[in-house]
Amino acid sequence: MKALNDLYIFVETAKHGSFSKAAHGLEVTPAAISAAIKRLETQLDVALFIRSTRSLRLTSEGEMLLDKATIALKTIQEGIDQISQTQGEIGGNIVMSAPSDFGRNLLLGWLNEFSEIYPNITVSLELADSVSNLYNQPIDIAIRYGVPPDSRLVALPLCTRNRRIACATPTYLDKRPPIREPNDLIEHNCLCFQLTNTMDNHWSFMREGDSETVIVKGHFSANDGDAVHRWALMGKGVIYKSILDTAHDLKEQRLKPLLLDWKTEPCPIYMVCVDRRVLNPTTHALHQFLRTKCEQHLQDAEQFLTEHYYSQMA
Structure with missing residues (x-):
């Protein structure tokens, strides 16, 4: 200067x-x-x-x-x-990235609603499960699952109560042995998410202080969470994904929840940026909108899962 x-x-x-x-x-x-x-x-x-x-x-x-x-x-x-x-107005362009499954099946519709409330906002959206480098790429905010390992990033919670859930189609489960315990998954075709050289095939479950981690395997894996989700809907096997991602399919009974008497891994979701100066009135409005949507979506899913669990126990 x-x-x-x-x-x-x-x-x-x-x-x-x-x-x-x-x-x-x-x-x-x-x-x-x-x-x-x-x-x-x-x-x-x-x-x-x-x-x-x-x-x-x-x-x-x-x-x-x-x-x-x-x-x-x-x-x-x-x-x-x-x-x-x-500076005090809500408008302008937001460049953002999001995971493929969450982005395609939830975020697209929510952003459409958001644009109707705030017509002066435009959004440039990148959908990918690879982690964008916010320091090198022209991205204002990113939606990410899990607590960001980089403490320099500003992370605003969207839904910290979100967890993972094991599920599969009824048609797949009808042809296979029942899944009553986590170890039963070893006998099943499990659909895994793979990013770079890391395979997400260690699925953990907790109950009454005990923890079980099952190393699963299957015929299909992908570096795209939406692809894994779609394979499950085709009846190809069991998935272990975010409740937010699977909520619609669970409620519509396209997917059947498994092992509901076990607690699953946390899967919090955050809106992330590199600098608090990015958090202007526009991005604050988007954060509040998405946080409300995520919480409502999860709450509906949790209510359904609770009712489904007790109906099985009856």
Whole structure:
């Protein structure tokens, strides 16, 4: 910003035709004015002013720079004014990323509702299960499952109560041995999510202080959570996914919940950004909207699962 300030001092000095008058107008010392002009002249390797004891006038290079600098500074000031005017308004473009399953099956519809409430907002959405590098990529916010391992990131909770659930289609389960205990999954085709070299095939369950982790296997795995979900709906096997992702299919009985007497792994979901300055009124409005949607969606799913569990016990 020092170079920009020096350019502003140059324009004001040319306008006043005097170091001392420019210093008075800018409320700085003449020495500060002289130092700023000298820095510019050194950087450009030209003389900007012809100085004498009684007068100060621009060189031809100084006149050329004055014309361009005046336009540039005016444009910059207009941009600053525009930012100041819109800081308290809800609008503008949000560039965001989200997991594929959550993004396609929930977020798209919710963003449509959000845009109807706030028509001045536009959204650029990237759907991928790979973790976007928010420091290198032009993404304002990311929706992520799990607590971000990078403590420098700002993480706003969307639904911390969310957990995973094991489920499969009724047609698949009718043809296979019953699943009453976590270890029964060993005899089943389990559909796994794989990211880079990590396979999500260690499924954990807890009950009455005991914990069981089953290493599952199956014929299908994918680096896309939505693909794994779709295989399950085709009756290809058992999945162990977020309740948020599977809630619609559970309630519509396309998928049947399993092992409801066991507690499953937590699967919290957050809205993440690299800097709190990204959290303007627009992103705050989006966070509150998505948090409400996630909580309502999970609450409906939990009510269904509770009723389903007790109906089985009856």
